[in-house]
Amino acid sequence: MRSSLRDDVVRALTSVIGADYIRTDAASLDAYGVDALGQGHPPDLVVFPANTAEVAAIARCCNEQRMPLVVRGAGTGFTGGAVPTRGGLVLSMERMNRILEIDETNLLAIVEPNVITADLQRAVEKVGLFYPPDPASLEMSSIGGNVAECAGGPRAFKYGTTKRYVLALEAVLPTGEIVESGSKAVKNVVGYDLTQLLVGSEGTLAIITKATLRLIPRPPARATLLALFADIRAAVDAVSALIRRRVVPAALELIDADSLSAIRDHLKQDVVPPGTGAVLIVESDGMQAAVDEEIDRVAEACRDAGALRVSLAASEEDRDRLWNVRRLLSGALKATGLLKINHDVVVPRGRVPELFAVIEALRQAHQLRIAAFGHAGDGNIHVNLMVDRHDAQQRARAKEAERALFEQVVALEGSISGEHGIGFAKAQYIGLELAPQEIALMKRVKDAFDPNGILNPGKIFP
Amino acid sequence: MRSSLRDDVVRALTSVIGADYIRTDAASLDAYGVDALGQGHPPDLVVFPANTAEVAAIARCCNEQRMPLVVRGAGTGFTGGAVPTRGGLVLSMERMNRILEIDETNLLAIVEPNVITADLQRAVEKVGLFYPPDPASLEMSSIGGNVAECAGGPRAFKYGTTKRYVLALEAVLPTGEIVESGSKAVKNVVGYDLTQLLVGSEGTLAIITKATLRLIPRPPARATLLALFADIRAAVDAVSALIRRRVVPAALELIDADSLSAIRDHLKQDVVPPGTGAVLIVESDGMQAAVDEEIDRVAEACRDAGALRVSLAASEEDRDRLWNVRRLLSGALKATGLLKINHDVVVPRGRVPELFAVIEALRQAHQLRIAAFGHAGDGNIHVNLMVDRHDAQQRARAKEAERALFEQVVALEGSISGEHGIGFAKAQYIGLELAPQEIALMKRVKDAFDPNGILNPGKIFP
Numbered sequence: 001m002r003s004s005l006r007d008d009v010v011r012a013l014t015s016v017i018g019a020d021y022i023r024t025d026a027a028s029l030d031a032y033g034v035d036a037l038g039q040g041h042p043p044d045l046v047v048f049p050a051n052t053a054e055v056a057a058i059a060r061c062c063n064e065q066r067m068p069l070v071v072r073g074a075g076t077g078f079t080g081g082a083v084p085t086r087g088g089l090v091l092s093m094e095r096m097n098r099i100l101e102i103d104e105t106n107l108l109a110i111v112e113p114n115v116i117t118a119d120l121q122r123a124v125e126k127v128g129l130f131y132p133p134d135p136a137s138l139e140m141s142s143i144g145g146n147v148a149e150c151a152g153g154p155r156a157f158k159y160g161t162t163k164r165y166v167l168a169l170e171a172v173l174p175t176g177e178i179v180e181s182g183s184k185a186v187k188n189v190v191g192y193d194l195t196q197l198l199v200g201s202e203g204t205l206a207i208i209t210k211a212t213l214r215l216i217p218r219p220p221a222r223a224t225l226l227a228l229f230a231d232i233r234a235a236v237d238a239v240s241a242l243i244r245r246r247v248v249p250a251a252l253e254l255i256d257a258d259s260l261s262a263i264r265d266h267l268k269q270d271v272v273p274p275g276t277g278a279v280l281i282v283e284s285d286g287m288q289a290a291v292d293e294e295i296d297r298v299a300e301a302c303r304d305a306g307a308l309r310v311s312l313a314a315s316e317e318d319r320d321r322l323w324n325v326r327r328l329l330s331g332a333l334k335a336t337g338l339l340k341i342n343h344d345v346v347v348p349r350g351r352v353p354e355l356f357a358v359i360e361a362l363r364q365a366h367q368l369r370i371a372a373f374g375h376a377g378d379g380n381i382h383v384n385l386m387v388d389r390h391d392a393q394q395r396a397r398a399k400e401a402e403r404a405l406f407e408q409v410v411a412l413e414g415s416i417s418g419e420h421g422i423g424f425a426k427a428q429y430i431g432l433e434l435a436p437q438e439i440a441l442m443k444r445v446k447d448a449f450d451p452n453g454i455l456n457p458g459k460i461f462p
Numbered sequence: 463m464r465s466s467l468r469d470d471v472v473r474a475l476t477s478v479i480g481a482d483y484i485r486t487d488a489a490s491l492d493a494y495g496v497d498a499l500g501q502g503h504p505p506d507l508v509v510f511p512a513n514t515a516e517v518a519a520i521a522r523c524c525n526e527q528r529m530p531l532v533v534r535g536a537g538t539g540f541t542g543g544a545v546p547t548r549g550g551l552v553l554s555m556e557r558m559n560r561i562l563e564i565d566e567t568n569l570l571a572i573v574e575p576n577v578i579t580a581d582l583q584r585a586v587e588k589v590g591l592f593y594p595p596d597p598a599s600l601e602m603s604s605i606g607g608n609v610a611e612c613a614g615g616p617r618a619f620k621y622g623t624t625k626r627y628v629l630a631l632e633a634v635l636p637t638g639e640i641v642e643s644g645s646k647a648v649k650n651v652v653g654y655d656l657t658q659l660l661v662g663s664e665g666t667l668a669i670i671t672k673a674t675l676r677l678i679p680r681p682p683a684r685a686t687l688l689a690l691f692a693d694i695r696a697a698v699d700a701v702s703a704l705i706r707r708r709v710v711p712a713a714l715e716l717i718d719a720d721s722l723s724a725i726r727d728h729l730k731q732d733v734v735p736p737g738t739g740a741v742l743i744v745e746s747d748g749m750q751a752a753v754d755e756e757i758d759r760v761a762e763a764c765r766d767a768g769a770l771r772v773s774l775a776a777s778e779e780d781r782d783r784l785w786n787v788r789r790l791l792s793g794a795l796k797a798t799g800l801l802k803i804n805h806d807v808v809v810p811r812g813r814v815p816e817l818f819a820v821i822e823a824l825r826q827a828h829q830l831r832i833a834a835f836g837h838a839g840d841g842n843i844h845v846n847l848m849v850d851r852h853d854a855q856q857r858a859r860a861k862e863a864e865r866a867l868f869e870q871v872v873a874l875e876g877s878i879s880g881e882h883g884i885g886f887a888k889a890q891y892i893g894l895e896l897a898p899q900e901i902a903l904m905k906r907v908k909d910a911f912d913p914n915g916i917l918n919p920g921k922i923f924p
Contacts, residue, residue: 103810103812104706105702105705105706105810105811105812106810106811106812106813107705107811107812108810128708129708149651150651150655152649156649160626161649163655163658164622164626173899173903177899177903178899179897179899179900179903180897180900181900183810183875183876183877183895184810184875184876185808185809185810185811185840185841185842185875185876185877185880186808186811186840186841186842187614187618187623187808187837187840187841187842187877187880187881188808188877188879188880189611189612189662189877189879189880189881189882189883189884190877190878190879190884190892190895190896191884191892191896191900191901191904191922192659192662192663192667192904192907192908193612193625193658193659193661193662193663194900194903194904194907196625196655196658196659197654197655197658197659197907199655200651200654200655201654201655205654216710217708217709217710218708240567243567243569244566244567246590246591246679246680247679248678248679286748286752287751287752287755287756289749289751289752289754289755290748290749290751290752292751293749293751294749346647346648346649346650347647348565348567348568348570348645348646348647349567349568349569349647349648350565350567350568350569351568375649378647378648378649379647379648379649380647380648380649413645413646413647414645414646414647415645415647415649415650415651415652416652417650417651417652418647418649418650418651419649419651420651421651422651422652422653430652430653433645433652434652434653435641435642437635437639437640437641438641438642438643438653438656439653441635441639441641441656441910441911442653442654442656444909444910444911445654445656445659445907445910446654447906447910448903448906448907448909448910449903449906460653
């Protein structure tokens with residue numbers, strides 16, 4: 001970028017949001033040039049607006065100057081969605097982080113985008129309400145990012161992903177116009193459903209400045225079960241058996257042997273007995289009587305599928321420990337020192353056994369360590385190719401395995417991303433899943449929002 | 463329309479779908495010129511394609527000739543969504559009416575658009591599965607129409623509307639291109655969510671030719687409760703009390719006094735004891751123990767709010783009779799011989815008491831009979847202005863009351879339509895709810911799908 005262009009933008013925005021909230025120092029530019037993917041390009045400047053009007057002024061300025069504008073929440077995304085691909089302006093939502101309202105009468109919350117997901121959950125649970133979406137990053141990730149990526153999590157099995165909880169959005173178009181979609185009413189069919197179109201649009205259509213979220217009553221009871229299996233096949237059989245028996249617990253998480261060994265190495269202690277080749281964590285919630293009945297049926301299905309051991313969390317502490325193991329997984333895999341190439345493929349729920357057969361075949365064919373875990377009930381498995389970053393041949397094999405994985409997931413009638421989105425990391429692959437006329441249609445929708453293509457360029461589309 | 467244009471189109475389509483499936487006789491044109499709204503304009507021809515390829519050929523032909531193309535399912539819509547506003551071609555889905563697959567392993571069904579909703583429900587319930595959306599028209603309306611309008615129904619309170627059950631769509635663009643959105647996987651964040659954009663788009667963006675629907679396990683038990691109240695205020699208080707107590711049953715339906723008297727006149731018998739000013743029908747479903755607990759809490763809340771009588775349906779027959787009363791309402795109101803101007807406004811669920819105060823004020827101010835009933839738990843109330851069609855002054859008062867109703871619903875942070883959509887009947891009012899920049903954005907989205915504006919012109923937008 002011409003530095004005179006940057007200077008022009010800095011000058012224009014100084015009068016709008018103040019010099020204190022504009023950064024151009026090298027450290028800031030470097031920090032805002034990467035997210036959890038670990039790749040990206042530094043911006044030319046980073047700005048920190050305080051409110052919707054300031055966001056609109058920033059958008060107008062970028063649109064006039066044709067400067068790329070990349071919105072950033074907590075930066076916990078795995079596909080580079082929140083970082084520039086070729087400079088421009090990063091609009092950080094850090095200052096817009098208030099819970100504006102928890103409305104107990106209408107069962108909803110209104111929040112600014114940078115409220116941390118777990119903070120919102122704690123606040124609503126205090127008054128007996130519940131916000132189900134629970135990405136593993138919930139202590140760090142923000143609602144705005146969750147909405148932009150349509151975050152999932154274990155509880156999506158029963159409760160659905162973020163999209164099911166977004167009633168209304170306030171957003172700023174790249175042209176600076178402010179639009180509102182949806183309403184506080186739980187039903188609304190007036191015009192097109194722009195709310196659902198914005199959810200999961202990865203910051204490419206509009207800048208979300210406020211979200212109205214549907215809440216539900218907090219389930220009064222829950223139970224958490226751990227089932228140990230000798231191998232992945234037995235664990236996957238248990239998942240299929242549950243679905244056949246029409247049991248839909250709140251969460252149904254699977255962890256494979258490679259993932260278990262990474263946790264053991266990371267925590268320096270055994271979390272499961274030797275000989276355990278896979279585990280299922282199952283949670284049931286609802287009214288006490290229903291929870292008791294459901295978790296019994298889960299235990300029975302696990303035993304029938306050959307579980308080595310089935311145990312119930314005896315206390316809330318026990319339960320937290322169980323879930324922490326699950327949430328530590330991503331960090332444990334990173335702590336191996338290997339490059340963790342993290343994918344979140346999804347297949348129709350009944351085809352999880354075939355997906356694990358695919359993963360095993362990839363291990364053999366490409367001589368790779370692959371740690372797989374995730375939301376087995378949804379068919380949504382995190383497949384982590386664990387690669388020695390200094391071994392060019394291994395990196396090349398991983399690249400081949402990545403493409404083969406995506407091709408086979410599509411052949412299983414699944415999707416190359418169930419949670420993380422495309423960002424720039426997977427943009428080269430969307431043609432495996434979408435036909436040219438579908439991509440062309442999406443690009444026309446993009447143009448309807450962003451005629452000059454300034455918003456998060458280089459994302460989603462190849 | 464020039465009759466030579468029609469002749470050209472008939473000739474072109476005869477070779478594609480056969481002369482037997484093209485009609486231009488006056489009786490057909492009249493029949494396909496109205497839907498449940500009772501207004502519209504006859505088409506110039508009606509065609510009955512058998513498959514997606516034929517639909518694509520029809521679209522291409524209309525697009526080339528710039529001929530309006532209106533898709534019609536079962537014609538049960540209340541806003542004129544399925545009828546022309548100025549001639550053109552009606553594409554009836556009648557022949558595309560097969561359930562293609564009920565997939566018990568992946569918990570989904572694949573259907574052609576003209577499958578009748580209740581037929582699908584019965585088919586999936588036979589194998590222990592459940593398709594929740596239950597518009598009152600379910601014995602007549604089609605899945606394609608349900609998807610196009612995002613149909614709701616009583617069970618939406620617990621289970622959500624149609625949109626929550628659409629996993630994937632096959633659709634034909636007005637240009638004749640065939641696109642697929644979504645997949646059989648329950649999560650999918652690859653590209654924009656065109657599935658959710660098509661749901662509720664009222665046949666203005668694309669022609670839905672196939673739907674993949676998510677199914678859930680059939681709830682093993684249910685209980686249905688009838689609570690009688692002296693007046694609407696007491697019934698509405700009971701609804702608020704339930705929400706305060708965090709009870710979310712499967713359905714929470716309210717019927718007011720004017721509606722009750724229409725049912726009595728229609729059935730020529732009392733369905734509730736004299737002195738009943740409002741009733742609630744509440745249904746709970748799930749595991750038996752949870753249902754028992756929940757329905758007890760519902761009964762308690764109704765009694766606390768002053769219910770005259772609370773009774774449980776003792777048998778399945780009893781239950782059907784209760785729900786039939788509810789489903790007969792629309793017909794009973796029609797049978798009054800009055801013109802029934804049917805609106806489906808929605809407010810945030812806690813503001814239902816205010817909505818009923820608005821309705822009462824409209825009755826007084828405009829000297830009208832207004833029958834109100836509907837999905838109280840969702841804040842979605844069917845407000846029927848009952849008008850003597852031969853009384854021009856009354857019709858004029860109804861027009862004033864209609865606008866006042868919509869203005870006040872928007873002031874209550876609600877929406878002018880929760881289920882029926884806009885069609886052409888409400889197009890003049892969308893400016894009450896949507897800002898100019900929002901309507902302009904929606905029109906640009908429309909252009910991205912339908913560059914020549916041939917698909918269902920005159921709908922949604924004023």
